[in-house]
Amino acid sequence: MSQGPPVPSTASSSPRLSFGAQVAIGAVAGVLLGLAAKAAPDAAWLAPVLKTVGDLFVQLLKALVPPLVVTAVIASIANLGQVQNGARLAGRTLLWFAITAACSVTIGLAVGTILQPGHHVGGPLAAGHPDSMGSWTDFLKGLFPSNILGLQASTTLADGTAKTGLSFNILQLVVISVALGFAAVKLGDRGRPFLALADSLLQISRQLLNWVLKLTPIGTAGLLGTAVASYGWATLASLGWFAAAVYLGLLLVGFGLYPAILLLKGLPVGQFARAALPAAQLGFVSRTSIGTLPLTEERTIGALGVPRSYAAFAVPLGATTKMDGCAAIYPAVSALFVAQFYGIALGPLHYAMIAFVSIVGSAATAGVTGATVMLTLTLSTLGLPLEGAGLLLAIDPILDMGRTALNVTGQMLVPYVVAHEEGLLEAPVQVPERVVLA
Template sequence: MKKAKLPPALWILIAMVIGIILGYMVFSSFPDKKTAAEIAGYIQIISDVFLRLIKMLIGPLVFSTLVVGVAHMGDASSVGRVFGKALGWFVTASLLSLILGLIMSNLLQPGHNVGLPLPDIGASANLATAKFTLKDFVGHMIPRSFAEAMTNNEILQIVVFSMFFGIALAALGERAKTLISAIDELSHAMLKITGYVMKMAPLAVMAAMAATVATNGLSILLKFAVFMGDFYISLFLLWGLLVLAGAAFLGRRVLKLLLLIKEAFLLSFATASSEAAYPKILDALDRFGVKRKISSFVMPMGYSFNLDGSMMYCTFAVLFIAQAYDIKLPLSTQITMLLILMLTSKGMAGVPRASLVVIAATLNQFNIPEAGLLLILGVDTFLDMGRSATNAVGNSIATAVVAKWEGELMSESEAAIHNAVLDNSAPA
């Protein structure tokens, strides 16, 4: 008789609680911030190793799964059709996220009477603030070399190269059969390694939470309670809108998808990294019935074009800082800012604090003090948890919907049979 195993998602929840307790013990035992930060640094080694291992896998995993997926689509017109549908969803979801952030920050006014000393206007957050141009975006999207894109983990550049490579293999037909088979084997090898790495996820979650609380304590949450509360209320609304949009196409099955991605959701929340959840989301989509040729194509695109939580945070944070310094932004300026953010946020990496660079550039363009970023840096990790988890939800729903549009989503009965196959082939 088999022993009942705790679900992985429950292990992650337990790890989060233990991490908070451990972190608070360090914070209260070592009042000196330098000492606490030093201890937190050693604790964080575990989560840093985990995230590095994930980053080590992301490039080869995206390349191998995407090339095979595109090659199996058959021709460039099929790739173009899926690309168009995915991009249409991403643009709509991005616009919705930005507008919601703008509406909620105007409605809730989190920056008014913030009750905290404002950083000096001349202070710098030491983040890149170069102005964005279309030339920069196109230059960033096209890789100078595939090796450089893989070395720097530039997902968008890897996607561009992989699409060309996959289309070329599809055009070669039988001549490319051996190469496609070899790359397919590579993807399975990468997924096997991913399985090994994921076994340390609860430890990484515990370390990440412990390090965060040990450095900042829990009292910082009280100081920023209004700002954080307003932001999470806005996130809950965004989750609701994303789920409703998914339900419009997937029906009640969207609830099944949410159950399947709960582990990925908690992992991205606890580590404040969308990338950490990527392999888990791929597995969840497999189990939901999304065919791999769709998920391996749409998911990497989503990590560059569909970071819904990060995008909403951009408008919310910029307006919070403007309100804190009592800078009035007319509606026309806010709409201009929204449209600029629509472009600057594309290609934003799904890694901790990447959105801060985009916010810094936006503040610079609209003459809002960059020093305002110093206001939110202390709690940014806690905010990053929510927006990273939102990115995971948004990309999962987007991929499932595109699969449905393409007729590449298995029925519930087919998905159940596929699940049984996956369970039988999984390592003990």
């Protein structure tokens, strides 16, 4: 299979700011511009400009999600077939996905139980209207594609007018891609041209995404500026305890659970942190694991020494199913918040059901922006008011940034640990601090 896009390379002539530094500058600029847009009456034009810039950046990322998902999954299955003990590696990868998800949801339940965010609402809350809902029936039906392209129609209300549009069901795309990949591998030589085509399309999609990623500092300024201008501190105040509980859970997993696993396995925490930081930064601002996939995979290979043949399977799989932030911490804390807000008592069985949904249903998030589907799936399983999801929509973009950063970090952690357990780690490429995207 192809060797994939190059690892970020050093600037050849004059020193250039690292990708992380560029993103940091964009973040600071975004916050300052957002504050200016919110505080200055004569800068009313600034907020729409920031929103347009941020929306265009996310729109470009979303446009590349379907080809990335299909080609990455097909290529990952083909690559796994070339790895010795591929079935064993796949099994251990899924096992670690489940272990880290179980630990993460336990931390989320503990944080939600101790902080009681639903009992500390700072003011009246207005319930919004979630644009997507989740239930086990819908989840199971969603596994079976209605067409080979994974397209689905949806109707939204805007200014009292119903508008119908087409969108890709990412979960169905994953199922379709898995079926196509295994069928092509099963055919042997007759399937090789298809696998070669899929690999070529994957490299093209990654190159296109690499061009889009160069706009990340600008997109960061627009996205963070919009968040500050739209929500500000007043909105955060009413849900302050909830936001604090979610971010505390994310921090405990990212800076507590993950380092503990690395130390337990005798792996260097500092090296992993340096390797994961660029991908986590991009995940934070873009709010999409799929959009971050190429950078996540290249950092896993180049900076951690995970073999490309295995990483090409594990990282794309993680980008669609490994969601410790969106599918473990967030639904756990949110379910407890909703129960506490409505005065509904939860017992040990309810806690076990939350854990079960987090471990089994994480594919419902499918690596795209937002976790409303996962939250409503959890609420419906527990019999909690689905309107509770609408209460949390006001600050969801702010929370989604932290959730996605943790998702991406976990998607690098598991392949690193499994490759170490199987004795597959190679010498990592020493990537200088001052790098630019290739």
